[in-house]
Amino acid sequence: MFWGGERLKDELGDLIDDYHVTRIDRAAYRLRVGGEVYVSPTGEPNDPRNKPKRPLGEGESFTIPAGQFGFILTEERIRVPQHAIAFISIRATYKFRGLVNVSGFHVDPHYEGKLLFSVFNAGPGAVHLSRGEECFLIWYASLDRPSVLQKKMGFEVIPSDLLGPLATGVESFAGLKSKIDENDKKLSDRVTTVEREQAVMKWASALVIGAMITFGLKECSLSRPAAAPTAAVSSAVPSPSPTATPSPAASPSPAVTLAPALTPSPSPTPKTPSAAPPGQ
Numbered sequence: 001m002f003w004g005g006e007r008l009k010d011e012l013g014d015l016i017d018d019y020h021v022t023r024i025d026r027a028a029y030r031l032r033v034g035g036e037v038y039v040s041p042t043g044e045p046n047d048p049r050n051k052p053k054r055p056l057g058e059g060e061s062f063t064i065p066a067g068q069f070g071f072i073l074t075e076e077r078i079r080v081p082q083h084a085i086a087f088i089s090i091r092a093t094y095k096f097r098g099l100v101n102v103s104g105f106h107v108d109p110h111y112e113g114k115l116l117f118s119v120f121n122a123g124p125g126a127v128h129l130s131r132g133e134e135c136f137l138i139w140y141a142s143l144d145r146p147s148v149l150q151k152k153m154g155f156e157v158i159p160s161d162l163l164g165p166l167a168t169g170v171e172s173f174a175g176l177k178s179k180i181d182e183n184d185k186k187l188s189d190r191v192t193t194v195e196r197e198q199a200v201m202k203w204a205s206a207l208v209i210g211a212m213i214t215f216g217l218k219e220c221s222l223s224r225p226a227a228a229p230t231a232a233v234s235s236a237v238p239s240p241s242p243t244a245t246p247s248p249a250a251s252p253s254p255a256v257t258l259a260p261a262l263t264p265s266p267s268p269t270p271k272t273p274s275a276a277p278p279g280q
């Protein structure tokens, strides 16, 4: 049979250290967050929440990020008589935030020590807690026939060997999202840098090509006046042909200078048909 509030008032003074009647919650008793906690690391480097098992001062707070585990030692040392058994849970207020009790629900007969809650934050956001918060509940129930049992010694601290599997970090959706966001930012930074470099390269290439074109045009314009005097001098030589280009100034081309070879000679050669005697 479960113990009601009145029986709890009668008995808990001997069974729970630092008992206070105001913590009786109908047929249960509220247990508090104690002086030592451990929260599994998020796996994100340099995350200030990645801390080893740590002691908590009076009222000191801590957070359990979404998707992470926590070990929480109770403030109270409790005892369960040989003729009783106890049941433990997290208060609904904390369950609604996403906190789930992973570590079991009963306390053996003839148990003595603190309780160690292993909790998982299945909620969407971090759960904030602090030492002294009345976070857990305990119920007592009588056994039908008491038996003589050896005392079961409970926890006084969080055993370090429990932490090994969690110490490397627990991949949570929140942690993965944060890693994706971080990689996304790194990638977009890299793309921006590459785009900037490409723009600089484009401008540099355009400048070089422009300079080369300018230089080429300059070279061309410088080489032109050097050809002109040749033509002028050549055309200044009197052409034997009266049908040569009308004016030396009009055609400075060197082709004009070759004209004497192509134009009819002033003394016609006898080989030309026009010079042949008629009748031959």
Ligand SMILES: Nc1ccn([C@H]2C[C@H](O)[C@@H](COP(=O)(O)OP(=O)(O)OP(=O)(O)O)O2)c(=O)n1
Residues within 6 Å of the ligand: 088, 103, 104, 105, 106, 107, 108, 111, 114, 115, 116, 117, 118, 152, 154, 155
């Ligand atoms: N959240 C919990 C659950 C249990 N306990 C304590 C009370 C129990 O009496 C004791 C042992 O619990 P179990 O019998 O469920 O665990 P094991 O069977 O693993 O331990 P053992 O081999 O010591 O019986 O641990 C606790 O401190 N915190």
